[in-house]
Amino acid sequence: MVQGWSRYLTPTPVQRRLGLACLGAGHKLELDPCPPRVLRSHAAVLVVDGEGWLEWGESRRRVAITAPSLFWLFPGVRHSYGPDGPGWQEVWTLFEGPAVDAYEELGYLSRTEPVVPLTDPFPARTAMDHLLAACRGEYARAEVEAAHAVHTLILGVQDQRDDRRDDLVLAALRENACRPWSVAEHARRAGLSVSALRRVVRRDGGCSPKEYLLRIRLNRAKELLAESELTVAEVGRRVGHDDPAYFSRLFTRRTGMAPRDFRAQEQRPRTS
Structure with missing residues (x-):
């Protein structure tokens, strides 16, 4: 009934x-x-x-x-x-x-x-x-x-x-994403095995740790291109890529436009 x-x-x-x-x-x-x-x-x-x-x-x-x-x-x-x-x-x-x-x-x-x-x-x-x-x-x-x-x-x-411990792990990845650390080093500093880190990131981020770190680097690169006067090479170094040519190719492949084109589209004239 x-x-x-x-x-x-x-x-x-x-x-x-x-x-x-x-x-x-x-x-x-x-x-x-x-x-x-x-x-x-x-x-x-x-x-x-x-x-x-x-x-x-x-x-x-x-x-x-x-x-x-x-x-x-x-x-x-x-x-x-x-x-x-x-x-x-x-x-x-x-x-x-x-x-x-x-x-x-x-x-x-x-x-x-x-x-x-x-x-x-x-x-x-x-x-x-x-x-x-x-x-x-x-x-x-x-x-x-x-x-x-x-x-x-x-x-x-x-x-x-959601496990609040997962939030701490992801927060540490975001904070340290631009450091020249391997996924294994990120896992070690989080007190996890690489497989455990993969499970956490897959569960909460929907991707692998390597992809998660790359997304954070790209997001920060976009912010710097839009909001700063740093050169493209300097932006690349700030987000962990010392080779400017590699950074430009990676950025273009993942976003669909070159760093200079992204900056031209997003950067606004600064008022004094």
């Missing part, structure tokens, strides 16, 4: 080009288990009150859920879930699109650990409330606002999973 309401959306092709489409949402008091099923889209279920369980995958792995918690459901993965005792209050949403696949690749949605206990449920609940309001609004921007709320939900839930 279910008590509640639901709304479904049919985004236009143009709205789908935004990369993430919300297909619907609802709020209900769930009294009975959801029977085994397979979805064609991603879903999120926020358990606001109560406790129960989620079962998923070929192995039928089962985990207990206690509110406040959120769990992700994945397309093509057989699952079932339900409350224990008198039922639970839940808010749910369906969504899909290439941006969702990217979030999954970045580790924001985990197929192996889909249940996220919420130490602070406010961000997830606020995002869900905005999503529900958009779905019930029936106005021209409803699909776009609902998609935006799903983005906010994913980011808010990820904040619950």
Whole structure:
């Protein structure tokens, strides 16, 4: 037995080009288990009150859920879930699109650990409330606002999973990115193995440590080109590249324009 309401959306092709489409949402008091099923889209279920369980995958792995918690459901993965005792209050949403696949690749949605206990449920609940309001609004921007709320939900839930120690590691990489250190040296100074550093950076930065450091160097080079009078060679040295020709080739390859062209585009005349 279910008590509640639901709304479904049919985004236009143009709205789908935004990369993430919300297909619907609802709020209900769930009294009975959801029977085994397979979805064609991603879903999120926020358990606001109560406790129960989620079962998923070929192995039928089962985990207990206690509110406040959120769990992700994945397309093509057989699952079932339900409350224990008198039922639970839940808010749910369906969504899909290439941006969702990217979030999954970045580790924001985990197929192996889909249940996220919420130490602070406010961000997830606020995002869900905005999503529900958009779905019930029936106005021209409803699909776009609902998609935006799903983005906010994913980011808010990820904040619950983030390890603050990871933040310290990434902060040290940013601070020391322009030093002539190898990835192994960065790992040693962080007190990690190279493989552990790779896991941290992949989880939070979505790339390898080498790529992460290069992105920081390029970002700082852009700032110096736009805001200083340093020569291109001096900018290259400031960000860890002593060979100006190599720096210019690297900058051009990664940004699509030469350092001098970037400076001409971004630098503004200075007023005395």
